[in-house]
Amino acid sequence: MESTILSINKLNKRYGKIHAVKDVSLEIHKGNVYGILGPNGSGKSTTLGIVLNVVNKTSGDYSWFGGALQTHEALKKVGAIIERPNFYPYMSAKENLELVCKIKGINYSKVDEKLEVVGLIDRKDSKFKTFSLGMKQRLAIASALLNDPEILILDEPTNGLDPQGIHQIRDIIRLIASQGTTILLASHLLDEVEKVCSHVLVLRYGEILYSGTVDGMVAHEAYFELQANDTKKLVDTIKSHPDIEKVSETEGKVIVHFKNEVDAAQLNQYLSERAVYLNHLVVKKLSLEEQFLALTNK
Known part of the structure; x- marks a missing residue:
């Protein structure tokens, strides 16, 4: 104790x-x-x-x-x-x-x-x-x-x-x-x-x-930046993920936030099993600075 x-x-x-x-x-x-x-x-x-x-x-x-x-x-x-x-x-x-x-x-x-x-x-x-x-x-x-x-x-x-x-x-x-x-x-x-x-x-x-x-x-605020040749299919498929919180698109990239922590490898597997092949996958973390600003500006 x-x-x-x-x-x-x-x-x-x-x-x-x-x-x-x-x-x-x-x-x-x-x-x-x-x-x-x-x-x-x-x-x-x-x-x-x-x-x-x-x-x-x-x-x-x-x-x-x-x-x-x-x-x-x-x-x-x-x-x-x-x-x-x-x-x-x-x-x-x-x-x-x-x-x-x-x-x-x-x-x-x-x-x-x-x-x-x-x-x-x-x-x-x-x-x-x-x-x-x-x-x-x-x-x-x-x-x-x-x-x-x-x-x-x-x-x-x-x-x-x-x-x-x-x-x-x-x-x-x-x-x-x-x-x-x-x-x-x-x-x-x-x-x-x-x-x-x-x-x-x-x-x-x-x-x-x-x-x-x-x-x-x-750690709480990690998100993914994804790209695939078929953006629409990527978005539709990712929306069916059980832990999905929100999906948005900016400049041809799909930004994905999950409710719980999702591992990059698991995500890649999840999509490839559904015939979506990523050509870009980056895990982004909000710096403490960005989070602090996000919190205090709410």
Whole structure:
């Protein structure tokens, strides 16, 4: 049984007339990387705020670690960065983290360990004010990891960073995940979710459009591009296939979508048994980008 870290059930949040989060449900299991994906204003940050006890929900419920702990106790096992990192500018990276340790009652030995994880060990004695935005963000991640949390929550972790900074943060997220920490991140960048997450929840205007694995989102939308000498016969024959969802023609090619996954070889056999011989067969997959646009434009 995978252990459940966070369970969200039919969460709602209204601000006056604005329904920021509508019936959002999500199960977070140990050891995965979850992305909440959606354009700005889709309710990502609000959802994170609710489970971190900084935003009051309107209705619905959520529970941490199977409900065994009260929220404030549970949050001691959660590392989160939801605002811009706040450190003392004239103190070094090491001093800033030691201060966090002091406040939270954590052993100072964790400081070097976490600076190592985020690749800042060689800058540990530099003042915070000399850090680039990407380094500041990495220090914030180190800080959130000091208590060895069961789950790390990141809101738009690469916002405002240059390509190199983005790359470094994503590498760190993968490293932390590979060491067994569960991660939940909110992002409006599809590319980010595709590269670092195993699971995704797509939100738009506070509503769930898709929830499941990243692979599942991609795999679900494969389609075929077919051509035969006798187009009419091809179309008529394919329409009799038990799993057919829709058939359309563009520029002499027949585009076929199936309800379930159909193997190219099986399809070829199905048609040749009915005396339709293909001279062109390509399996096309919608990229996550195309699917995301299709989902959010509906």
